[in-house]
Amino acid sequence: xxxxxxTSASGAAxxxxxxxxxxxxxxxxxxxxxxxxxxxxxxxxxxxxxxxxIRATEAKSLNxxxxxxxxxxIVRIPIATAIQIAAQEWQNPAAARADLIAREEKAxxxxxxVAPKPNPFE
Numbered sequence: 001x002x003x004x005x006x007t008s009a010s011g012a013a014x015x016x017x018x019x020x021x022x023x024x025x026x027x028x029x030x031x032x033x034x035x036x037x038x039x040x041x042x043x044x045x046x047x048x049x050x051x052x053x054i055r056a057t058e059a060k061s062l063n064x065x066x067x068x069x070x071x072x073x074i075v076r077i078p079i080a081t082a083i084q085i086a087a088q089e090w091q092n093p094a095a096a097r098a099d100l101i102a103r104e105e106k107a108x109x110x111x112x113x114v115a116p117k118p119n120p121f122e
Contacts, residue, residue, distance in 0.1 A: 072111075
């Protein structure tokens, strides 16, 4: 081989090594100098707040009375009260079963159909 082939090959190798070193230096510089916040840094706080709100709402629903569907007479009562009422009612299982069936039929009855308002443009 002649001298010119060695020179061009070694020049390409030197250029590749110099380019690789420059690239590595730039990568390290960007890694050290640029402060990128974590992707989920603020979303963790948002999720924690949302979970606290959900649990507060659940606790309020479980421990306080309120209407579920006022038109059908369906209410929500605290768990302790529900257990006491169930224990009292089921002293007589036949009456409790009949009452339960009647309440279920009332609760699952279709809602009354409200006539749609006439369209003023027709």
